[in-house]
Amino acid sequence: MLLGILADGTLQPLILLAVLVAATYNYNRKAFAGEIKADQLREIPAIAAITEGVGKSVEEGKPVHYAMGASGGQLYTQLVSMTLVSLAFLNYISKLCAKFEAKLIVHMPYQAESIPLIEAMVRDGYKSEGKEGDFQQSCLRYYGQGALSWTQAVTASYDQEGVGLNLSIGIFYSDCPISLEMAKIKGGMNVGGTGRWIMVYCFAMMCDYVFLGQEIYVAGAIVSGNPLMLAGVWIEDAGKFYSLLLLGLGLLAALLGVGAVTALFGL
Amino acid sequence: MSYFFKKQLPIILASLAGVLMVAAYFLPWQPLQDIKGLMTNWIVVISAATVAMGFVYMTTAQIKMYQKNKTTLQLIYTITPYVFFTGFALSAVFYPGGSQSPEYQWWFSNIYSNVGATIYAIMYFTLASSAYRTFRVSSIEATALIAGGMIYTLRQIPLFQVYTPWIVPLGEWFLLVPNTGGGRGAVIAAALAALVVGIRTLWGKEATLEVQG
Numbered sequence: 268m269l270l271g272i273l274a275d276g277t278l279q280p281l282i283l284l285a286v287l288v289a290a291t292y293n294y295n296r297k298a299f300a301g302e303i304k305a306d307q308l309r310e311i312p313a314i315a316a317i318t319e320g321v322g323k324s325v326e327e328g329k330p331v332h333y334a335m336g337a338s339g340g341q342l343y344t345q346l347v348s349m350t351l352v353s354l355a356f357l358n359y360i361s362k363l364c365a366k367f368e369a370k371l372i373v374h375m376p377y378q379a380e381s382i383p384l385i386e387a388m389v390r391d392g393y394k395s396e397g398k399e400g401d402f403q404q405s406c407l408r409y410y411g412q413g414a415l416s417w418t419q420a421v422t423a424s425y426d427q428e429g430v431g432l433n434l435s436i437g438i439f440y441s442d443c444p445i446s447l448e449m450a451k452i453k454g455g456m457n458v459g460g461t462g463r464w465i466m467v468y469c470f471a472m473m474c475d476y477v478f479l480g481q482e483i484y485v486a487g488a489i490v491s492g493n494p495l496m497l498a499g500v501w502i503e504d505a506g507k508f509y510s511l512l513l514l515g516l517g518l519l520a521a522l523l524g525v526g527a528v529t530a531l532f533g534l
Numbered sequence: 535m536s537y538f539f540k541k542q543l544p545i546i547l548a549s550l551a552g553v554l555m556v557a558a559y560f561l562p563w564q565p566l567q568d569i570k571g572l573m574t575n576w577i578v579v580i581s582a583a584t585v586a587m588g589f590v591y592m593t594t595a596q597i598k599m600y601q602k603n604k605t606t607l608q609l610i611y612t613i614t615p616y617v618f619f620t621g622f623a624l625s626a627v628f629y630p631g632g633s634q635s636p637e638y639q640w641w642f643s644n645i646y647s648n649v650g651a652t653i654y655a656i657m658y659f660t661l662a663s664s665a666y667r668t669f670r671v672s673s674i675e676a677t678a679l680i681a682g683g684m685i686y687t688l689r690q691i692p693l694f695q696v697y698t699p700w701i702v703p704l705g706e707w708f709l710l711v712p713n714t715g716g717g718r719g720a721v722i723a724a725a726l727a728a729l730v731v732g733i734r735t736l737w738g739k740e741a742t743l744e745v746q747g
Binding site: 272273274275277280281283284287288291295343345346347348349351352354355358375377378379380382384388403404405406407408409410411412413415416418419423441444445447448449451452462464467469471472473479480481484485491493495496499502503506507510 | 556559560561562577580581584585586587588589591592594595597598599611615619646649650653654656657660661663664665667668717720721722723724726727728729730731732733734735737739740741742743
């Protein structure tokens with residue numbers, strides 16, 4: 268009966284969604300009970316490098332640059348999760364900059380609808396350190412539409428204002444090779460990552476410290492310090508176990524010449 | 535403004551919109567598809583309207599930068615975007631055909647596209663300089679990377695295809711087995727993480743959306 272209601276080919280995604288919803292309920296309960304803590308996760312060197320980079324910027328008297336990607340403000344596509352993680356990092360770097368009195372420059376994406384969220388993150392970062400008065404709206408830079416105009420503006424900013432730390436986390440396309448390498452050439456320390464696997468190579472090549480693929484989600488949860496975001500790491504593991512189970516079943520079925528599993532899931 | 539209107543109502547609305555979009559994916563009912571279409575149109579309108587806000591932010595930053603550095607060069611940097619913005623806007627508004635008019639297309643093809651192509655070309659120089667750093671044989675990982683990269687690249691060169699034909703299947707193997715296997719694992723992991731963030735957002739528990747600002 269259920270198969271008659273569902274759109275074609277959506278049974279398997281629905282089962283995965285059900286698994287993740289059940290895991291979310293379970294681990295969120297544990298998070299509320301205080302059973303989930305950041306020290307249960309392995310250390311990610313790039314997180315510590317962010318603080319080091321802010322220190323370097325203060326010592327050199329150069330600004331900290333934060334880039335979410337030219338199109339890193341997507342709030343209504345399948346990449347929205349990366350925008351949210353990027354915002355968590357923005358909040359974190361704003362706190363650090365407020366704490367150590369480093370100048371922060373945020374290169375905003377061309378999706379202007381994300382500007383209120385970006386400004387809220389930065390303001391909240393300064394506010395949480397009791398330095399709301401230090402926030403300047405002119406540190407939020409908007410460059411209009413187009414990845415290549417964004418790239419020109421960001422690299423011009425590195426050149427004119429200098430770069431101590433360049434933290435680039437979010438949705439990146441062909442904008443990241445130029446911006447990352449130019450930051451490096453101008454003496455900046457690059458820390459960054461993207462969940463878009465196709466561009467991870469750029470970050471691996473050009474960054475001093477890199478978050479590889481899904482590490483941005485884990486690191487985002489750690490820097491937020493929010494137990495519910497940390498619980499997400501365990502929930503994701505539940506999804507991975509389910510994927511491995513499917514993989515094992517599919518392999519077994521293929522070896523035995525049984526097509527039932529693949530037929531059932533419409534694969 | 536009360537806590538409900540400032541914090542809870544936006545989260546409820548966002549969750550509701552998300553649930554409707556998820557339902558429209560799984561259930562092929564026409565009313566849900568209509569709502570999805572309507573919401574997609576709203577997105578376009580909201581996105582277009584907020585560009586004005588971006589323009590304000592851009593102007594604020596430009597003025598501040600000029601105030602800090604009152605030189606002729608900085609003045610040129612400050613004015614240039616507005617000159618071109620006005621040029622593009624006027625050619626779209628006053629010539630028949632709007633953004634499809636030959637005048638607007640001239641601006642677009644001869645200025646915007648060429649500047650874009652120039653910047654795009656610079657990307658390959660930045661890739662080359664970073665490749666030099668990355669491919670230096672300084673560790674086991676870097677050696678493995680350069681070995682894989684060289685075999686993968688050399689297999690496409692006719693000279694190597696003729697004199698070392700074994701390099702072709704080996705390069706293909708690197709491409710289709712370790713590269714695809716590793717890549718798929720990473721993509722699945724990132725997709726699962728994205729799903730988890732999505733569910734948390736629908737649940738109204740996404741920390742980044744709870745920030746007061």
